[in-house]
Amino acid sequence: MILVTNNPKVQGDPGISCDKEYIEGSLKDVLIAVRDRIHKGHKLLSHPLSGSLKPNETPYKSILISKEAGSMDWDSLQIIENSIKVCEKFVRYPKKCGYNNQERLLADFSEVDYQLIVAALKSAADKVGGEIL
Amino acid sequence: MGKYRVVHYINQFFAQIGGEEKADYRPEAREGFVGPGMAFNAAFGDKAEIVGTVICGDSYFNENLEAATKEVLDLIKSFEPDIVIAGPAFNAGRYGMACGTVASTVEKELGIPAITGMYVENPGVDSFKKDIYIISTKSSAAGMRDAVKTMAALAMKLAAGEEIGASAEEGYIPNGIRVNFFEEKRGSERAVDMLLAKMAGKPYTTEFPMPDFDRVEPRPAVKDITKATIALVTSGGIVPKGNPDHIESSSASKYGKYDIEGVFDLTESTYETAHGGYDPVAANQDADRVLPVDILREYEKAGKIGKLHRYFYSTTGNGTAVASAKAYAAAIGKELVADGVDAVILTST
């Protein structure tokens, strides 16, 4: 399993011991990196539009893909392409600003993304004997 | 405030000039209303009035599209209207195309709001529903009364610059722009009603149509491939180096057409991809990996195919968006047929 993320909290958590690909960039950059991996035959394991936060709200995204690359997976492809389209639809609109506490806001977005991917990792761990957590 | 000035466009039949035998009737303007215009005037009450009617035969219009449009437009303009109403055309195909052309050109070139009315299966609907409001009518003139009522109401709103509601409220054919409005029943009750209809095999209307999944009949196979002219088309975004036409990296609104006379191989220094939907490294190194010009030239020389068409067409769009490229794909298709191409190899990434 490979965790593609731009969330420093996810990247920095030693408790998440699977392979990580850290993206220094935007939420969309993470989606693009995952898309390119899917084109190479990796499978999507968690939904790229995790959470109900809109792509022009939260800057963070963490996505799980398979470590193995086989033949290209059509379902994964469809989901990532649709997710990129949704992202593009939202980022046309101005980003929300922090009203007085940008740091708190970013920390909260980071925390939510972190918790959502932990929930996905738990689902994954149940299947592979818990070795990844 | 004075009455809004309305110009009405109708064909030779509704002007009571004649049927098919008079379909070549040339554009003509008359003061005031003609034929169904009377019903419109009645529906406007004291809010508006038809100041002039422009008449044109359906054959004349469709066979002389550019000239007729200009003539009709000039006549309409001479009345200085606030709003233009074309038709309704019901299920008459050529009349529908004329009404759609007139109304959309009036909006585009004169900046005056214009509407028309058609039966949902009129070919004019698909061509123009995104450009203008087309009121949904019955298939024949028996639906004139309802059509006039709905068209007049929407026309008055447009003339006054009022906000236009959802298609279901105003009666126009859905144009892909989603507009909110309040239904009479709540969503759950509508869902129960819809399910009861669906289970009983009765008609119902979905509130959100899924994207178009229609099909086209396969064309006959090429009889003799060694004599055939084959054209290359790609949605993989292959363009001459530097992307001279500035094809956008995704959901491109245009396509590129490139001359490959004398080109035998696409190289790193001559071609690249403009596509943003995949990792471009492999395609930039060797664009033949997306658009196989090299092998087709080889086959052309060896007589395995008749000829590689002189131009290739290129656009971007990930697989699924290939479906949305409808308008320009139709244009490409037309051109290829006109140029005598026999078959197409379309490559997608």
Added chain:
Amino acid sequence: MKLELGNIFIRDIRFDSVSKVEKGILFVNADELRDHLLEDENIKSVSLEIARPGESIRILPVKDVIEPRVKVQGSGGIFPGILSKVSTVGSGRTHVLKGAAVVTTGKIVGFQEGIIDMSGPGADYTPFSKLNNLVVVCEPVDGLKQYAHEKAVRLAGLKAAAYLGKLAKDVEPDEVKVYETPSLKEGIEKYPDLPRVAYVQMLQTQGLLHDTYVYGLDMKHSLPTMLYPTELMDGAVVSGNCVSACDKNTTYHHLNNPVVHDLFAKHGTELNFVGVIITNENVYLADKERSSDWSAKLAEFFGVDGVIISQEGFGNPDTDLIMNCKKIEAKGIKTVIITDEYAGRDGASQSLADADASADAVVTAGNANMLVSLPPMEKVIGHPEVANVIAGGFEGSLQQDGTIVVELQAITGATNELGFNKLSAR
């Protein structure tokens, strides 16, 4: 399973020295309720406010809305597995303070969201503007983590609702409605000629601030299962979902699930309402596959002719929705899905993140990206500065005169995907 719902119509809510329900008025002893809620050591302070229909009041950010109910007869208590012990609810008799609600607000995260305007144009979009609301504003103890904070506010809302609900225990209801679901076998015998219908309810279960609890169980850890519809009316399903105000299902929505009510309205006459299949919306894709397989399998097993599928939330649940629809249709069972749209502010973008030809009967609750302008209110309960970061709000959305321009998605319950409202789009 049979439940009698005794509705007591509430037309006003007031603070008083004694909490009671009298002649349609809900009196609340604020100190007593506050003390009750402060028993939770994670809560530092509680303030209570009243917001009535038509008043110039804006509440934000809203976390949950809960209707006060009490179990009068039958097994179990309201909110089983959370406030009451885990025993099956949905039968006997339950009293409801109809027209009243508890609204919780609290800034759990920086982007906390949800607006309820009690008057003006915003009031048209939220059903909660028509209720007499007791607003519970909770402040957590310092340094409380988000998940603990969410839980504390969630429980405070449920406890406040239960506290008010108890006042209805011995009050004579203004009307009594009876809802009954026979067993599968009885149903077939009783209504041999009616089409059999189930309701597939998708519950938000992605993780922090995106969770739903069924008898206290975090639904993301469950396989799809079935409920008698009346179990929902006793609080079997509780919202822990704080994100996407317009299309999250509050606990109030679960208690008053409109699909359940509208199916019951035709039960025994035009259809045979068999029951509710609840399923989840997990982030992990294999979970989505498994859960949709399971909901289709349950629908097949119940031998239904049709199902209504409702959604909760934005984005990836579109994938669950289409999977459920496709797999259930593939079993030869007719489906209608209820969703909402994100078609952009101009309404021109593709509305859903997924699509399939089998989804040919769709009910939409409207375009959540539509802009609305909300004029200032005389009183704001909660945190007005939150408007600028609220989902659907954007930079500068809080204007100098107090007007806020937001997307519809900022308004609590505006595009509810259970079909609670009349708002739609074409």
Added chain:
Amino acid sequence: MVKEIERAGLPVVHMCTVVPISLTVGANRIVPTVAIPHPLGNPALSIEEEKELRRKLIDKALKALTTEVEEQTVFEQ
């Protein structure tokens, strides 16, 4: 796009990596290709091997164009 060109009157062979997409967009003659970033090539091969790969795919495409079909058909081998 495939559909519109075919509608104009020409047989089209769609060379596409993801067959389900091709089916969705309504192609009638489909030849599956190598990978999204390089449908008709493979950077891991030598230039000559790659050309051979491309020839094979083009052969398949030509065969598809000269084969009568009545419904959506995937030309595998």
